[in-house]
Amino acid sequence: MSGAQSPSHLIVDDFGVKYKGNEHAKHLIATLKEHYAITEDWDGEKYSGISLDWDYHRQQVHLSMPGYCKEAMARFKHKLRKLNDQPHRHIIPSYGAKIQYATKEDLTPKVDAAKTKFIQQVTGTFLYYARAVDPTMLVALSAIATDQSAPTEMTYEKTMFFLDYVASHPDAILTFKSSNMILAVHSDASYLTEPKSRSRAGGHFYMANAAEEEDPANGPVHNIAQIIRNVMTSAADAEIGALFVNSRFAIPARQLLVLEEMGHPQPPTPIQTDNTTALGFVTKNLQPKATKSTEMNYWFMRDRQDRKQFKYYWMPGKSNRGDYFTKHFCAAHHREQRPNYLTPQKVLNALRATFGKPPHVYLANERVC
Numbered sequence: 001m002s003g004a005q006s007p008s009h010l011i012v013d014d015f016g017v018k019y020k021g022n023e024h025a026k027h028l029i030a031t032l033k034e035h036y037a038i039t040e041d042w043d044g045e046k047y048s049g050i051s052l053d054w055d056y057h058r059q060q061v062h063l064s065m066p067g068y069c070k071e072a073m074a075r076f077k078h079k080l081r082k083l084n085d086q087p088h089r090h091i092i093p094s095y096g097a098k099i100q101y102a103t104k105e106d107l108t109p110k111v112d113a114a115k116t117k118f119i120q121q122v123t124g125t126f127l128y129y130a131r132a133v134d135p136t137m138l139v140a141l142s143a144i145a146t147d148q149s150a151p152t153e154m155t156y157e158k159t160m161f162f163l164d165y166v167a168s169h170p171d172a173i174l175t176f177k178s179s180n181m182i183l184a185v186h187s188d189a190s191y192l193t194e195p196k197s198r199s200r201a202g203g204h205f206y207m208a209n210a211a212e213e214e215d216p217a218n219g220p221v222h223n224i225a226q227i228i229r230n231v232m233t234s235a236a237d238a239e240i241g242a243l244f245v246n247s248r249f250a251i252p253a254r255q256l257l258v259l260e261e262m263g264h265p266q267p268p269t270p271i272q273t274d275n276t277t278a279l280g281f282v283t284k285n286l287q288p289k290a291t292k293s294t295e296m297n298y299w300f301m302r303d304r305q306d307r308k309q310f311k312y313y314w315m316p317g318k319s320n321r322g323d324y325f326t327k328h329f330c331a332a333h334h335r336e337q338r339p340n341y342l343t344p345q346k347v348l349n350a351l352r353a354t355f356g357k358p359p360h361v362y363l364a365n366e367r368v369c
Contacts, residue, residue, distance in 0.1 A: 009268040035162030059178035062348050069170030084164040085331035087140035095116045108153040119151045119159050134172035140223035175342040176219040181264040185271040186321035189242035193233040199232045201242035225325040239278035244298045274317040282312045
């Protein structure tokens with residue numbers, strides 16, 4: 001539904017209405033039409049620039065923004081230099097190292113005003129796209145955005161590298177499956193992987209059928225990929241910090257965004273971590289003396305668990321979907337993980353063919369999704 005300008009000068013564009021019974025929806029529309037000029041879309045095929053393809057047989061909906069990346073590439077006049085399966089250059093891990101060092105400082109010269117504006121425009125253009133349909137871009141955009149106020153030549157090269165990834169993988173498709181609307185979270189962290197001795201928090205929020213310690217592989221309603229503000233003193237401290245970041249967002253998500261106020265009562269939200277020390281801290285299984293150096297605001301998670309708002313539990317790292325949003329992985333890892341977050345085009349094309357609709361935009365260099 002969208003609204004146009006009226007004597008009251010109210011302008012609203014693209015909002016969805018949840019209802020039970022057509023008579024209630026029609027009553028709302030009739031009331032709105034008494035005061036405003038509005039248009040209706042009963043098929044729900046468009047929302048805030050996002051195309052919605054409904055598969056009622058499988059109880060799924062596919063989200064996409066066809067042509068968005070192509071238009072952005074034309075706007076930025078970027079030509080694909082080389083097929084790229086990773087949005088950011090990865091850092092080669094040093095397995096078995098006894099000492100973990102912080103990322104080296106960027107010493108390349110600052111760029112001029114034109115390149116600075118270019119970097120900021122790229123970040124702003126693709127941030128909405130990444131949050132809407134393609135979460136695989138979030139970590140790279142976060143790293144670029146951190147330096148966009150005073151970017152260097154390295155920041156500019158990161159931006160061009162990212163644009164090669166966009167050109168190689170446009171038109172992402174995100175799929176949501178029907179569920180009982182139980183919010184569930186996967187939390188993870190990476191220690192000392194960002195400049196200035198910073199660590200990164202990652203989170204994967206999805207809707208599950210029950211508050212169980214399992215992952216039904218539903219599409220993410222939200223992903224967190226951000227640098228933790230404080231300097232963490234250990235890997236366990238970073239994991240606790242990531243739990244805090246994700247728990248803090250889960251509170252309004254439970255109450256305001258989509259759940260409690262829309263008629264979906266929430267049990268204790270299950271939040272998964274792969275670090276036993278962090279789990280012991282939030283569940284009070286560690287002695288306070290051993291964690292006195294931990295930030296005081298992190299202790300609120302213990303209170304929230306006592307109030308039955310959260311349920312923290314441990315699962316091995318390979319099952320934690322928050323891990324994808326904590327590091328700059330190599331191309332092989334992105335090729336492996338991308339299908340776990342996005343839907344292959346052939347699925348959407350088959351659905352459209354069923355209803356006689358034109359196929360989704362085909363990729364000339366499609367290899368993964």
